[in-house]
């Protein structure tokens with residue numbers, strides 16, 4: 001490599017022109033060079049070289065993480081760079097939508113090698129290159145002249161066809177004049193017009209985010225939804241065409257350890273789709289592998305839990321007093337009986353019956369109150385009985401007029417305490433909670449089960465399961481189709497939210513669409529369109545009755561709260577009464593039986609002794 005210090009190759013002048021005109025707004029440029037090229041330009045550079053893609057990607061990763069994410073490349077095997085670049089994009093944490101790559105031919109003995117040109121053009125046909133908007137190739141021109149002439153080539157990035165690997169001629173640079181021929185923008189793809197480029201969007205039907213397979217009489221394209229409207233608007237803005245990529249079976253899907261994936265997330269991760277939508281939230285595990293747009297919707301996840309039932313009516317007579325009060329009452333009874341017994345001079349005769357009678361305010365016969373000592377004790381007991389009896393009566397009246405319910409399920413703690421399973425069709429519902437260290441949340445995750453939609457529909461009537469739903473910003477709910485209106489009558493929305501999430505659009509790392517879609521989402525927030533869309537979609541496609549039932553599920557009970565006394569209320573008392581009657585009747589029969597036998601025996605004994 002013959003390099004005379006101070007002598008520039010002509011190509012260096014061209015490179016300097018490109019850097020000053022097009023790359024100067026960036027923090028730092030990475031140079032991957034085989035030859036020593038001297039650049040006299042302001043700005044920072046990082047120079048590195050390796051001759052295989054593993055080593056190169058390792059070096060480039062360091063540079064990229066430091067912000068040097070535009071590249072000037074001059075390698076005899078330029079494909080190595082593209083492979084390394086792809087690795088860096090996936091390994092690194094720095095994301096940039098508009099990375100730029102300039103590729104130069106190699107120079108040997110002051111001559112541009114000929115097969116270098118072919119190798120550079122081959123780069124355009126690599127799949128990895130199709131994900132980079134701005135790739136500039138500097139190729140030696142075929143035209144013979146005194147001066148060195150370079151063609152400036154990029155790929156056909158826009159347009160509807162599958163021909164993005166076709167080279168596109170941009171301009172020409174002549175070393176004698178040091179001038180460009182046409183002075184065009186050498187990095188023309190700023191994503192403002194894609195001329196009908198096909199953008200693949202991974203989605204599945206999940207109301208109200210995405211609806212597919214709608215009757216085309218209702219919506220011409222047969223698809224709708226809040227997320228869908230965002231990408232439709234995106235494509236109206238930058239002139240692209242949407243192609244929906246589906247993996248309905250796996251819904252949200254996931255990324256496996258072996259770098260494959262399924263569902264929406266897998267389709268985006270494996271580049272079968274450019275954009276992923278449908279209620280994708282800012283999950284950490286996905287963030288590591290994919291690009292997120294700015295959030296466009298805030299959702300709160302909670303559950304529809306079985307609503308509390310009316311308490312069984314036989315419990316009602318017990319309700320006016322708390323358990324401690326009942327214990328107090330029994331102690332009072334024992335204590336009062338004891339006092340009466342002492343007052344009577346340690347005579348047990350009908351003490352308990354008298355005390356019980358007094359406590360339920362029964363009058364006492366004159367005969368029992370033989371002395372003033374007994375009278376004063378009984379007098380105080382009568383007052384106590386009066387107070388207790390009135391308190392009980394008041395309590396009983398209120399339990400009869402206000403229906404009493406089981407305790408309701410309002411918080412995460414309630415769900416965990418009762419070991420109530422909560423369920424949905426996919427475990428994406430727990431992605432946001434996975435990394436939590438809180439014991440309560442960990443317990444909550446263990447209670448989650450996935451079930452098929454049919455199973456969920458069946459279980460929505462069995463009162464042994466809660467169902468995940470989402471509360472959306474414009475006051476609508478995302479509820480699975482499996483929750484029917486009939487089921488909602490017996491379900492109630494919980495008070496506490498399990499978690500709050502931000503919905504995003506997912507893309508491949510450093511996707512060229514990220515910047516542009518962020519701008520669009522900013523505009524949508526600004527205009528309030530997102531809230532309007534959510535309301536429109538909800539009114540048009542969601543079951544309005546289910547929405548209303550869920551929204552008012554907590555206030556339903558208030559309406560039917562005060563009601564006249566019905567048989568239902570006193571049923572319990574009658575049950576107790578009936579049990580009492582049956583018991584006393586049985587005891588009566590038994591006594592009768594026992595005593596008649598005794599009497600007979602006695603008679604027999606008597607008659608035998610008489611005859612003897």
Ligand SMILES: *[C@@H]1O[C@H](CO)[C@@H](O)[C@H](O)[C@H]1NC(C)=O
Nearest residue numbers: 055058059060061062063065
């Ligand atoms: C990458 O950077 C880290 C720290 O910033 C440094 O320790 C490491 O040696 C670098 N690796 C290479 C190959 O330069």
Ligand SMILES: *[C@@H]1O[C@H](CO)[C@@H](O)[C@H](O)[C@H]1NC(C)=O
Nearest residue numbers: 159160193194195196197239
């Ligand atoms: C959008 O793309 C189509 C298809 O390539 C093209 O004909 C049309 O002119 C483009 N529209 C705009 C506004 O550039």
Ligand SMILES: *[C@@H]1O[C@H](CO)[C@@H](O)[C@H](O)[C@H]1NC(C)=O
Nearest residue numbers: 255256257258259260261262
């Ligand atoms: C990757 O792993 C998943 C699940 O672990 C498996 O289903 C799939 O077949 C694997 N794919 C490949 C290509 O090994």
